[in-house]
Amino acid sequence: MPRGSPAARPTRPAVEEPACPSDLGEYPDLESVPYGGSEPLVPEGAVEITACEVPGTGSSPAGLSGPRVLTLGVSDIVRVINSLPSYQTGLGVRSPQPSGDARELRCTAVYRDHELAFVLRYPDRQPVTVYTDVNCRVAVSDGRGRGLDTALLTTFFDRYRTQLVARTPPESVPTPTCAGSIPTSRLRLTPDRSGLDDRISVDNPGQSPQLPTRLVAVTACRYEVGDSAARLTGQRSEWMDAAEALRPTVNAAFDRARTTTCGGYPGYPPPTAFDALLVADATGATAEFWLRRAPCPALISGKRTGVRPSDALVAAIDGLLGPPGR
Known part of the structure; x- marks a missing residue:
């Protein structure tokens, strides 16, 4: 090199853009992955985490949610991932033998059309993917596995909702509007057959x-x-504080609620009178609830089986609309 020539700087390899797996065929073989150990599952320093709903091989991605990109509280999620138990004792997961070897991986047979994968982006290294499997209750990354703790899902979605609230001006959230009519044939089907709109549960x-x-x-x-x-x-809308005042009543109605067969198999009879409650939260997401009034009472949401409505919720809706038949 000629005297005075600047020394060549080492080139840093290009960092790939994170990408969600396209289907479960891209997942590692869970049976061949070693489980256990106390070393971190993923590196520190991630600046973004994307939750991906990965469709099963041969399943359609239609109806699945798109990638959720989290940039708020990323280090909290990294800590949860690295704190996942070495072995998840209980149903469906390996647990250590006295010899230190793991038992055969056991998984439940419940059908799932997708699983969640978490893709971590770093400023100075390639993305890292954490594959989760709820039926087997494991998480796998870079050829190593841990038990799956529900804290990973709850912490991620708690941070993601907080991020959405921070980025969603309340005045930008549309007020839900009532449908002018609903086919009676649809009212014959319980939500586990037809489903109600529920973007909040996503x-x-x-x-x-x-x-x-x-x-x-x-x-x-x-x-x-x-x-x-x-x-x-009849219809009536409320906003902000008045709307928020209704939330504890709705939550309490589903807390430890008892299921009911009202409107269910074998007849799927339609109600002769019913109310709907439409809500929009500070993330911009919406949900719909049906309150069957007659000939039998039931509170229905999403794709869940109907539950017996609480007196408090019935009174709250009547406070908005007046007593039935008025």
């Missing part, structure tokens, strides 16, 4: 509480059911 997979984030707007709708359609007969 970022609240544990649904405990049912509504985890403060409410911005609520709309109550009352319907009269005919042979072919239920027609809107």
